[in-house]
Amino acid sequence: MRIITHERTGPYRIKIRDIEGAEKVDSNSKLLEFEVEFCGCGLSNNKPFCDGSHEITEDEDLSTVYAYDENHQRIVASKFYRPNEKL
Numbered sequence: 001m002r003i004i005t006h007e008r009t010g011p012y013r014i015k016i017r018d019i020e021g022a023e024k025v026d027s028n029s030k031l032l033e034f035e036v037e038f039c040g041c042g043l044s045n046n047k048p049f050c051d052g053s054h055e056i057t058e059d060e061d062l063s064t065v066y067a068y069d070e071n072h073q074r075i076v077a078s079k080f081y082r083p084n085e086k087l
């Protein structure tokens with residue numbers, strides 16, 4: 001098991017024109033304006049793409065740590081301890 005923290009509550013939006021190799025596409029192509037959304041919240045069931053699961057993070061309080069289970073049920077984690085931290 002691994003716990004990874006995310007502060008982002010929405011996707012990374014990247015236009016095709018910003019991806020390496022895009023210069024090979026015809027500069028007049030509408031494809032260059034096409035935008036892809038990559039998951040930034042860590043909750044998508046379709047990674048690396050955003051599937052809208054981030055919506056459940058929109059009411060999070062910035063001073064609180066939350067955990068979500070595989071069914072996206074929220075758990076409020078009151079405290080995390082670092083390996084060398086005294087309890």
Ligand code: FES
Pocket residue numbers: 009010011012038039040041042043044045049050051052053054055
């Ligand atoms: S940013 Fe993660 S599901 Fe949208």
